[in-house]
Amino acid sequence: MIKTVLVVDDSASIRQMLSFSLKSAGYAVEEAVDGLDGLEKAKAGGFSLVMTDQNMPGMDGLILIKSLRALPEYAAMPILMLTTESSEAMKAQGRAAGATGWLVKPLDPQRLVEVVKKVIG
Numbered sequence: 001m002i003k004t005v006l007v008v009d010d011s012a013s014i015r016q017m018l019s020f021s022l023k024s025a026g027y028a029v030e031e032a033v034d035g036l037d038g039l040e041k042a043k044a045g046g047f048s049l050v051m052t053d054q055n056m057p058g059m060d061g062l063i064l065i066k067s068l069r070a071l072p073e074y075a076a077m078p079i080l081m082l083t084t085e086s087s088e089a090m091k092a093q094g095r096a097a098g099a100t101g102w103l104v105k106p107l108d109p110q111r112l113v114e115v116v117k118k119v120i121g
Helices: 012-024 035-044 061-069 088-097 109-120
Strands: 004-008 028-032 049-053 079-083 101-104
Touching (some): 004 012, 012 109, 028 035, 035 049, 035 061, 049 109, 061 079, 079 109, 101 109
Parallel strands (some): 004 028, 004 049, 079 101
């Protein structure tokens, strides 16, 4: 069965790069343009992993992660945070919100696929 990744990022070019890399590695990808869109799509279900940007208009990545963790089907699902911010304080906030892992942009497509394989196989 093909695993589906929900990619949440307000940057179209980042979404394209993530989608291309993940699809090339055999994953299905659903894209969301911001946190609110991501939450709505996540509620429809069917995902193995959620990847979210931190800095987005409307609802940022931390709020999205907290919102997802409140839903039973996302209580244990891997959620990766993608961000240009790599400070320890931000990582601590991400962990506190429930992020499984942290990827710093700009992202190497090969590294991205390695992390996804490690997290969901």
